Amino acid sequence: MGKDSFYIKLVRDNIIHNFNYIKMSTQKEIIAVVKANAYGHGLKEVVPILVDAGCTYFAVARESEAFEILSLNISKIKILIFETIENFSLLKNFKNLEMVVNSIEELQELIRIKVDPLQLHLKFDFGFARNGFTEKEIEVVKNIIINNNIHFQGAMTHFFSSNTEETISVQNKFLDSIEYIGKEYFNIIHSQNSAATLLGLGDGSTHVRCGISLLGMLDPGIYNNNIKRSWSLSGPIYDIKDFSSLNFIGYERIKNIPVENYHKVAKIKLGYGDGFSKKNTNILCHVNSKEFPIIHISMDTSFILVDDSIKTGDLVEVYRDFEKSNDFLKMDHYEYTTLINNRIPRVVIK
Template sequence: MGIKDFKVEVNSKKIIHNYQYLKKLKKKEIIAVVKANAYGHGIEQIVELLWSNGCKYFAVARECEAEKILCLKLDNINILILETIEDIEFLNKNKNIEMVVNSLKDLLFLLDNGVRTAQLHLKLDFGFGRNGVIEQDFTELEKLIIEKNLNFKGICTHIFAADYNDMIDIEKKFNNFIKRLDKNRFEVIHMQNSAGVISIKGENCTHIRCGTILFGLQEIGYYDPNIKRAFKLIGRVLDIKDLTNLKYIGYQKKEDLNLEKSKKIAKIRLGYGDGFSKRSEGTMSIINNKKFKIVHISMDSTFILVDDSVKNGDLVEIFQDLEESINFLKVPHYEFLSLINDRIKRETT
């Protein structure tokens, strides 16, 4: 890695602070969601960090993410796959791998093929429309469980609503269904997403399931000042050029860009080949505690309008103001942070 390459700097102390704070706040164990490369923070580094500080339960979306964790060869660890997987042999070979059951059809298939219910978590969908057994199938699901006297590793739902009253309604429905089935059928009960961790009590839950909040990425409207952000996307100015000597910036003609009478442009080693989307053109970078506009993003480079205060080698931070970036890009922070790919090194400090 060159001195002027970009990196994601992850503050390990802040992640451990968040983990310990949430455990103490909720008085429950945590299922740490580390899908999408731990929301851009680096799945292997984050799992090892949390595992060494007492976390033994992790959730991912897909098998390929679970395989990355298995390769770490950590003892006493459980990995929950949130999406339906078709490779039953993968479950049979790895007894510490668990899977969410996302439909009644999936459950029937898994039972017919001899998959142990001790590796399965039932998921209930109260209108999210993404994953889970839908409400229309609840009666048939209840009948199947009682007739076959099934016990599962876990049961869960997802708090998807932004409206607090809707969150409470989902929690009530979830608790009522667990009571109908008898909660003793389930070793692990979990329901919260990161916003739900802040706003929902989680009655009957044995664990809290959270991802972005562990890294200090909070939802607007659901904010806890004790949670600390751990992510920084930083690098250094690679080169500075005088605009008067240029006809093009990247592939665009200089006059086609809104250069605001600036005289200098800085180049950094970050581009859409690294997952830094061209949609970020127009966002602000931070150099020497001052904001400078990003005007062009190419495959491997990005160009920033600067003034005479900026020098070659100065530190540059991207996405420092997350709320500003969210408002400009019109997408949540976990989308644009997760896009930063493996060409950018993750460094835990």
């Protein structure tokens, strides 16, 4: 980590607490979703923490993410890939990899080339407009399973709403479909995402499939004081200049920037090259328990209007208040945390 660098701090004990809380409150095993670099927390940092907590099942969106986990050389874990992989022989080479089957064509091809069905999860879609077997295809799926007498590792669906009535409706359709096909053909059944898990929805599942809640983030409108945040983005001020010596702040002329009540500008090493989008222009950050606006963002640097109380080396925290940041950016916190790329180091603390 370079001098005056920004970094993401991960609180290890909070992640472990969240895992234990969800496991105890649901009395179910957890499939930990760590896609998109563990929602910006850092996949290679988060997975070992969850393994220490007792997690043995992980899920990612893409095979490249699965290979990142494999590179950690952690034994006795399973990795489920949601998207179709490019080369099905990968499943034969890595027995701890599993894949979601998203279409009739995929299912037939996987049977034809004799991929171990205990590495496969069948996905059912009930209006989410993602991949998966539709209600009209359930009869075909049933016939394929029964005619070939195949027992799969799992059956799954995905809730497309945190609305209680819609979630229950999808869950009932899913369970009815599994019963119709024969639930004895599936070792595990999973549907519950973070929202449904914390709302107590998703009866009939054997496993819960959580991502953001394990990391201490909640879907909008859901509150649970037992879930502890684990992520923060911060770094020091590395330079401060008085406006009297400047014509520009970054690439912007000072006369074009609303600088009322300020006469100094501080620089931090965080920019859109790090995934800190220019949409953050004018967002408030925290320095010494006070709020100051970030008024210009370049590729490697951002500029903050500050007062005389701020000094070089003072710690700046961005996105301290997720709710305020969500309102300002018009997006959810797990969207902008995911944008912060690996130019920003992840530092694990207890």
